[in-house]
Amino acid sequence: METYLPPDIWKGDMLTDNFGRRFYYLRLSITDVCNFRCNYCLPDGYQCDNTRNFLRVDEIARLAKAFAELGTEKIRITGGEPSLRKDLPEIINICKQTSGIKKVALTSNGFKLPEHLPHWLDAGIDAINISIDSLDPRQFHTITGHNKLEHVLKGIDMALADGRTTVKVNTVLMREYNAYDMQTYLDWLKDTPVTLRFIELMQTGDNKAFFDAQHVQGARIKQQLILDGWLPVLTDKSSGPAQEFYHPDYQGKIGLIMPYSKDFCNSCNRLRVSSLGKLHLCLFGENGLSLREQLQSDDLLPLKEQIVALLGDKKATHFLHEKITGATKHLAMLGG
Numbered sequence: 001m002e003t004y005l006p007p008d009i010w011k012g013d014m015l016t017d018n019f020g021r022r023f024y025y026l027r028l029s030i031t032d033v034c035n036f037r038c039n040y041c042l043p044d045g046y047q048c049d050n051t052r053n054f055l056r057v058d059e060i061a062r063l064a065k066a067f068a069e070l071g072t073e074k075i076r077i078t079g080g081e082p083s084l085r086k087d088l089p090e091i092i093n094i095c096k097q098t099s100g101i102k103k104v105a106l107t108s109n110g111f112k113l114p115e116h117l118p119h120w121l122d123a124g125i126d127a128i129n130i131s132i133d134s135l136d137p138r139q140f141h142t143i144t145g146h147n148k149l150e151h152v153l154k155g156i157d158m159a160l161a162d163g164r165t166t167v168k169v170n171t172v173l174m175r176e177y178n179a180y181d182m183q184t185y186l187d188w189l190k191d192t193p194v195t196l197r198f199i200e201l202m203q204t205g206d207n208k209a210f211f212d213a214q215h216v217q218g219a220r221i222k223q224q225l226i227l228d229g230w231l232p233v234l235t236d237k238s239s240g241p242a243q244e245f246y247h248p249d250y251q252g253k254i255g256l257i258m259p260y261s262k263d264f265c266n267s268c269n270r271l272r273v274s275s276l277g278k279l280h281l282c283l284f285g286e287n288g289l290s291l292r293e294q295l296q297s298d299d300l301l302p303l304k305e306q307i308v309a310l311l312g313d314k315k316a317t318h319f320l321h322e323k324i325t326g327a328t329k330h331l332a333m334l335g336g
């Protein structure tokens, strides 16, 4: 155990902040480029406004090792669209080989899921989250700019048949695009063993008008689920702020992610690193604090000291209720 790290943050086995929250989980963005134009995220498509000098595999290996030595057990690879990087299987594998990392997950729009899946599985992926904001092909096309629903669903069926990875589906709730049509999701979940997670639309710097028109509260859906006999799933320490429900008549489960609900931030268990190597203490914080210099050396002590020192600034909560979105223009910047 490294006793030279500050004892108020470093409890010997785990990164802990000033509010007693422990951080088991790293969300690592490996690119901010995306090929989709989701109406709530990048409605005008990807606009390059940085150097695209994304973290290299050797830097990712050091980052994973340092976080693992500080108690991180789970890494989620995200983006932008992470599968646009040709070295994604290598990145999955590097994370998977890191001592202490028990779970490697990926969030993707799945645009080439059937083609990519075998490579991700061979690299050791444990969990895949695929974003599907509508089960109606035309609506999916309208939301994302791509007529890909059937292809994505084919990939999900392949993943379920293979059985080596868990599969979750992310659906951002939007008043006029999907929230009115819960029955279609329920019909799908009857025979499909995935966890479908409804995510409340979050306001970002770029989407205020869209947010005001489309935001729907997850609490109403929760109420209806409970009335219909859905029961809460007991969750473990790595599951974070999602609330999950199951029903004896359904193979699938439903999760709700409600960032506007009271106490949402109390169970925060995650830190984020951007594709440019900046540590973000909150999805809706300021610009991020660079770890890039410390990522150049195999001596990981300065990197770990930097992470521990920066964690001291983590705030108790986001300020979304006050409509303060920090420096986050859209979630493709950081990976959600």
Ligand code: SAM
Residues within 6 Å of the ligand: 034, 040, 041, 078, 079, 080, 081, 082, 107, 108, 109, 129, 130, 131, 170, 171, 172, 199, 200, 201, 202, 203, 204, 207, 330, 331, 332, 334, 335, 336
């Ligand atoms: N491109 C990948 C994808 O879409 O799955 C990974 C990156 S995307 C930013 C990660 C997740 O954030 C997706 O599930 C997406 O739907 C969600 N997301 C993006 N913008 C959001 C917003 N404003 N509010 C809530 N969820 C959002």
Ligand code: SF4
Residues within 6 Å of the ligand: 034, 035, 036, 037, 038, 041, 042, 079, 080, 081, 109, 131, 331, 332
């Ligand atoms: Fe791309 Fe994901 Fe944003 Fe959609 S949500 S535009 S797929 S980064």
